[in-house]
Amino acid sequence: MVKELVFGHQNPDTDAIDSAIEYSHLQNQLGMDTEAVALGEPNEETKFVLDHFQQPAPRVIQQAHDDVSAVMLVDHNEAQQSVADIDQVQVTHVVDHHRIANFETAAPLYYRAEPVGCTSTIIWKLYQEAGVEVTPTIAGLMLSAIISDTLLLKSPTTTDDDRQVVEKCAQIAHLDYQDYGLQMLKAGADISQKSAADLVDLDAKSFEMGGKTIRIAQINVVDLPAALQRQAEFQEAMANSCQSNNYDLFVLAITNVLDSDTTLLAHGTAELLSKVEGAFGKKFEQDQMALPGVVSRKKQIVPPLQNQF
């Protein structure tokens, strides 16, 4: 049995960390030899979750091929969101709920994607299909990931599958998921102690669109006006990040997780900023674009940008 690593995307969120732990546990129950690792330290929200369920944070790796020759990806597939040396290992399994892009293999593989709100929702199904028990701890991780990705089942990405899995996991984990979920989201939404540079990188992902490299970051807050008072800091942090990493455009979505509203900030040439305006059919005013009802990067921010570029 050759060992494989299981990991989620760079700048891991709760689903990236939790689904790696859940999927590694499932594979090991099925006789594989896997280790859940991460491409970064857990954020404040994920730390709250791991503390609550007394799980150690997965080991952080910088590269994979010194350690293993094969890996399993959860919650992502695009190469630029994965481990730096992804092209030097074989991807044998993917479980994901995102679009497929910049992903290529030389050989057939196991790939399971569904357009649901959270990777952990799919992994719940894989447990059922394999007849493997979802323990209270695994149920707690799954429920936390789904609440995180769907902002307590309020994001438009939420499906009936996500709702049902949260209900079932809450029973197994003996949790009031509304109460627990609100505590969890608030734990991740306190940005007062973080620098703007850290915040714009915390949950940022890179996308290739129309030949441009676009960085899209999202910050969850509970007080949007307070966050926007730091606009100058965010603009500077985005400009620095574009210069250091050769991004053509940086889009920052600041999302109020309680009210389900987003304000966009952006950094790029006038031409690219006007493409962002075209994507959403709105103008930047004082360099801000209010997007009421928008909470999902995957469903409400990436597709219009993708269409425009």
Add this chain to the structure above:
Amino acid sequence: MVKELVFGHQNPDTDAIDSAIEYSHLQNQLGMDTEAVALGEPNEETKFVLDHFQQPAPRVIQQAHDDVSAVMLVDHNEAQQSVADIDQVQVTHVVDHHRIANFETAAPLYYRAEPVGCTSTIIWKLYQEAGVEVTPTIAGLMLSAIISDTLLLKSPTTTDDDRQVVEKCAQIAHLDYQDYGLQMLKAGADISQKSAADLVDLDAKSFEMGGKTIRIAQINVVDLPAALQRQAEFQEAMANSCQSNNYDLFVLAITNVLDSDTTLLAHGTAELLSKVEGAFGKKFEQDQMALPGVVSRKKQIVPPLQNQF
């Protein structure tokens, strides 16, 4: 309910046609409005299958977007193997058992791939998971597709899953699958009435490798020496196809389905032909390369070429 088309790859083989019929039937049972279509006429083997189970051949389409805005792909994912206007429709579902390449979506989708011998094996599982009955006709189509793709369970791509599904389908369809399978393979292996130009196009697929467009065709026969007497015709047909379609390299695998052996022919520059030799660690002798035990394009021909290019 918006109608969607379901189809397999260009130059359809039995799995491409059968899995489209099977998956469309499943989706319709689940409340979707789909139609199984094909990107080409059925070959002799598939005609034998459709006749045996009294199924009409699916309608052949040249393009999709005049008809529908969304499609489901079976048995393929690479754009160059799909309908010509694949970039103008949304892909909502993929069920496949090949590598993933040249495939990109703007939005999340349902994607189910497993490294098994046949797409129909995966679709059998989807019927079980959805609790939809596999009728004797659907079972016969599934069994035929698996026997076709695995050359009666002898290809190295064959997995335990494929074997089990064939056994179960044989029970449902009341068939002796060994006897039926041999008849079916022989029906597809009579090449005497076909032109070399037709034969090199019959089960051909295009691949992008290292910036080169490589056409890889496979012909199933029961008498390899007789087929090789037509080598000059095949060389000319490959040369013509390269010129007409700007392929950099054409590789033709002639496979004896009874003995599980393959002889390769190829057309391309000396440099590219030597890369083919490098891929398999053998030389062309009299422009032929014997590959004993090789029967699977996907597992034994594409990966070594992919590695070499």
